[in-house]
Amino acid sequence: DVRDVNKSNKERPCRLWTSTLRRTQETAQFMEHSKFDHTFDNGEKFEWLQFRKKPRRNLDELYAGTCDGMTYKEIQENFPEEFGRRxxxxxxxxxxxxxxxxxxxxxxxxxxxxxxxIREPLLIVGHQGILRILYAYFMGLDRKEAPYVSIPLNNVIELTPHAYGCHEKRYCLMMKEEMLADGQDEPVTSMPVADKNGGSQPLTNMPNLNPRLTKRQASVQEIDAKYAEDDSIMNAPSC
Known part of the structure; x- marks a missing residue:
């Protein structure tokens, strides 16, 4: 909620980041931009423009190079060796x-x-590859897990920081059945495979993306970061 939980019920300052790519900026254009006077903790007064769009180049999607703009099927057909390596x-x-x-x-x-x-609520309109990495960082997941985090299209993921990580809520804006097919569904063969003994391959050898979160702290968060294979509305990115 962008309103303070207090008697005055004033609007809270909120930030909005996008990548420099057109598709995120076009999505962000539907945000309302109200103006109001805000006083910071140091007493400085400022006219705040709510959800002022701030493009960040660091948020640009993983660049697929020669394969940029291709679907997974096209990559598999035209670059089978690269597809296998990935x-x-x-x-x-x-x-x-x-x-x-x-x-x-x-x-x-x-x-x-x-x-x-940042102390204000921050909304990021981003790409799935980017959001996977940021999600893994703030939820204390192993680095190897980041590429497989479920970030469905047309969903809002809310992370609220607390002492041992983040509390998570997900809001589905559109079911997969309502979406137009874009050819970007990722084959589930890219998901982690079982080891030779039939068990799950361990991911504990890699350090956490966020070094301040231990595995024990991560478990305290009751992380619900399921692989895309288990998500009923998964629609994977082109990366």
Whole structure:
């Protein structure tokens, strides 16, 4: 809620970030931009424009290089070897002349630290690959889990920080059955596979994206970060 829970019921300042790509900025254009006077903690008064759009280049989607703009089926047909390499190691795989999830993690690190310092509610209109990494960081997930976090299209994910991480709520704006097919459904073969003994492959060897959260603290959060394979309204990104 953008209103303070107090007697005055004043509107709270809220921030809005997008990537520099047109599709996120076109989505953000539907936000209302009210103006009101706000006094900061230091006594400084300022006319606040609610949800002022701030494009951030760090939030641009993972660049697929030679495969940019192609569907998964087209990549599999035209670049079968690259498709196989990505399926084998989605975290470290780098598209030809493009980026990997590890590359994007590095460019998002300073932005995540800036987000931790912001006191106002922050809305990010972003891309699924980017949101996966940010979600994994704030929820204390292992780095290897980030590429498989379920970030369905047409959903709002609300993270509220607390002492041991974040409390999560998800709001579905449109069911998958209502969406237009865009050819970007990711094959479930890119999901983590079972080990030779038939069990789940362990993900505990990699450090947390957020070093301040231990595995025990992450479990306290009761994280509901399910893989896209288990999400009934999953629609995976082109990256």
């Amino acid at each position: 399926q084998a190691d989605k975290l470290s795989y780098r598209y030809p002349r493009g980026e990997s999830y590890m590359d994007v993690t590095l460019r998002l690190e300073p932005l995540a630290q800036e987000m931790e310092r």
